[in-house]
Amino acid sequence: MRTRGSVMVKAPGAYETIDIELDEPRQNELLVRMVASGLCHSDDHVATGDIPVAVYPFCGGHEGSGVVEKIGPNTGGFEVGDHVVFSFLPGCGRCRWCASGMQNLCDLGAGLLTGARPDDPTSYRMHTLGGERVGQMCGISTFAERTVVHTMSAVKIDRDLPLDKMCLLGCGVGTGWGSAVNSAQVRPGDTVIVMGVGGIGINAVQGAAAAGATNVIAVDPVQMKREKASQLGATHTFADIGPADELAKSLTNGQGADSVIVTIGVVKGEHVAQAFAATRKAGTVVVTGLGDITEVGIPVPLGELTLFQKRIQGSLFGASNPSADILRQAQMYRDGKLKLDELVTSTYTLDQVAKGYEDMHAGRNIRGVVLFD
Numbered sequence: 001m002r003t004r005g006s007v008m009v010k011a012p013g014a015y016e017t018i019d020i021e022l023d024e025p026r027q028n029e030l031l032v033r034m035v036a037s038g039l040c041h042s043d044d045h046v047a048t049g050d051i052p053v054a055v056y057p058f059c060g061g062h063e064g065s066g067v068v069e070k071i072g073p074n075t076g077g078f079e080v081g082d083h084v085v086f087s088f089l090p091g092c093g094r095c096r097w098c099a100s101g102m103q104n105l106c107d108l109g110a111g112l113l114t115g116a117r118p119d120d121p122t123s124y125r126m127h128t129l130g131g132e133r134v135g136q137m138c139g140i141s142t143f144a145e146r147t148v149v150h151t152m153s154a155v156k157i158d159r160d161l162p163l164d165k166m167c168l169l170g171c172g173v174g175t176g177w178g179s180a181v182n183s184a185q186v187r188p189g190d191t192v193i194v195m196g197v198g199g200i201g202i203n204a205v206q207g208a209a210a211a212g213a214t215n216v217i218a219v220d221p222v223q224m225k226r227e228k229a230s231q232l233g234a235t236h237t238f239a240d241i242g243p244a245d246e247l248a249k250s251l252t253n254g255q256g257a258d259s260v261i262v263t264i265g266v267v268k269g270e271h272v273a274q275a276f277a278a279t280r281k282a283g284t285v286v287v288t289g290l291g292d293i294t295e296v297g298i299p300v301p302l303g304e305l306t307l308f309q310k311r312i313q314g315s316l317f318g319a320s321n322p323s324a325d326i327l328r329q330a331q332m333y334r335d336g337k338l339k340l341d342e343l344v345t346s347t348y349t350l351d352q353v354a355k356g357y358e359d360m361h362a363g364r365n366i367r368g369v370v371l372f373d
Contacts, residue, residue, distance in 0.1 A: 005144035025072035037142035038063035055135035062088035063171035064142025087322035090152035176203025178318015184259035188212030201263035209233025222363035256280035
């Protein structure tokens with residue numbers, strides 16, 4: 001069938017919408033009509049070239065929700081009409097990592113940027129009208145009116161939940177929330193600094209507050225984001241890390257923050273070094289944001305790393321298990337324990353994906369969302 005999708009034809013570049021031929025779903029695959037897609041910074045990293053991909057054209061989007069329209073042959077567990085949220089990380093359920101409760105590190109994640117099927121690096125479901133293969137971001141491509149995904153990337157949710165908000169559970173919410181709760185292991189009474197309060201960091205603020213942190217210090221140069229952070233659990237806000245570091249030390253008898261979560265849009269080694277300096281002995285720096293993924297080097301004092309027993313911890317999807325945690329977060333939203341409506345600052349059409357990222361760079365969005373008809 002024919003659909004439309006927002007693609008990158010080269011990097012650096014901008015997203016543009018083209019007509020796409022979409023294959024029928026095969027065994028263990030679903031054809032999904034998209035309802036909403038978040039505009040996550042990772043897709044912008046693809047546009048800038050910070051995250052290189054294997055195939056162009058490349059259809060973006062990895063945070064989305066929709067309705068199942070067709071099910072591949074001999075595929076169980078789903079029905080036409082089911083509402084699904086995508087996990088941008090597939091979960092095979094059999095590899096060492098899935099079996100150890102670390103589904104976010106599933107071995108199939110190695111193929112996220114190939115554009116192919118997660119279980120077959122030679123097989124594609126999207127093509128140009130001329131027959132050229134089109135890569136799918138994380139094997140799902142939520143920047144498309146319809147998409148074909150593997151069942152390993154789909155989580156079924158209750159049909160009465162609003163899909164235009166549930167889409168955020170596919171990346172930004174779990175990544176931020178989990179960065180605080182799972183990776184930083186925030187505990188009641190902690191002092192936490194969150195560096196960068198966009199679509200990921202705002203949920204790290206929510207997670208730290210929910211975990212019982214006494215002081216949640218949000219750092220962002222954009223006033224609107226600082227104000228939103230105050231509404232969602234931040235106790236203090238600053239435009240840069242310097243005064244946040246000073247406050248954390250003043251609140252902890254000079255020790256520093258228990259954890260610093262780095263959710264800046266384009267992370268550099270110097271940002272990690274600033275977080276490291278603001279962290280107490282035996283504290284944790286959680287690095288969640290991305291930048292140029294080929295960049296090497298973090299300028300931290302090796303003696304301080306060893307003698308102060310500090311930890312620098314990476315965090316992929318907030319160290320979550322999407323098949324369980326997406327459902328848990330959906331229930332938290334239903335119960336009023338997780339804020340989603342407040343995260344969406346602007347909505348766009350499929351043809352406005354590039355505009356959405358312009359707004360993100362201009363500091364106008366916490367999270368922009370593409371809504372489909």
